[in-house]
Amino acid sequence: MRAIRIGVTGKLGSGKSTLLEHMEARGIPGVRSDDLARDLMERDANIRSELIRMLGPEAYSNGSLDRPFIASKIFADRELLREVEHVVHPAVTREILKRFDREEAAAIAVESALILQTEFRECFDYIILVETDNEAAIARATASDRITEADAEARLREQDYDRVAREEADFIIENNGDKASFERKCETLIDILEPLYSREMPGHALHAMAAEEV
16 A cells, blocks of 8 residues: 655745644654755755756855855846756655655655646646745745745746646645644644545555546
8 A cells, every 4th residue: 555645736936834733743754846846956966966967066065055146047048047047946846756655654745846737647646735825925925035026026936836737736725824724724624634544545646647648
C-alpha cells in the first residue's frame, strides 16, 4: 500500500506553507519544493555549472547560491526563467518521486507553486489549491522584507494559472481573511482528507491516470 500523494499549490503569499505546516503537525510528512530546489542548486554540480553558464559567476557568492541575484535576473527575463526551470524542475521532480517511493506514511504532501502549470500535476492523487487575492499575497510575501514588492508582483505574474488549470484542483481553500480564520479552514480540510488515507491506491497517481483518459 503506497502513500497518498497530495499536492499543495497556490501563488506566492497564498498561505500554502501554512497549510503544509498544519498537515505536518497532523502527521503528514511534507516536502517544500522551493527548499528542495535550493538544495539541489547548491549541491548538484551539473545544476551549478548550468546556472553559472546561464547567469554568470554572480549566481554564487562565496560558494553559496545568491538567491536575490538569481531572482532579479530570471523574473525580469521570461526566456531566461524558462531556461533555468528546464534545468532545475526535472531534478526536483525526480527527487520528489524518489521520496514518494520511500515514504511509509499513509500520505505525503508536497508544496509547490507550479503544480497546476505543468505536467508535475500528474505526480499527485489529490491537489489542493490555496487561493488569495494578489493584494493580500503581496502583503504577506513582503512582510518579512526578504522580497521586494516589485519582485513579488513579477513572481505572481509568472505563477498565474488559467481556468482550465484551476479545474484540475480537487480541493480549493480561500485565504482572504485573517490568519486565525485561515488556520481553522486548514484544520477542517485536513479533517476531510483523513478518511482518504486508508484508501487503496492504484500504482499510478490519480492525476496521471486522468491525463491518460483525456
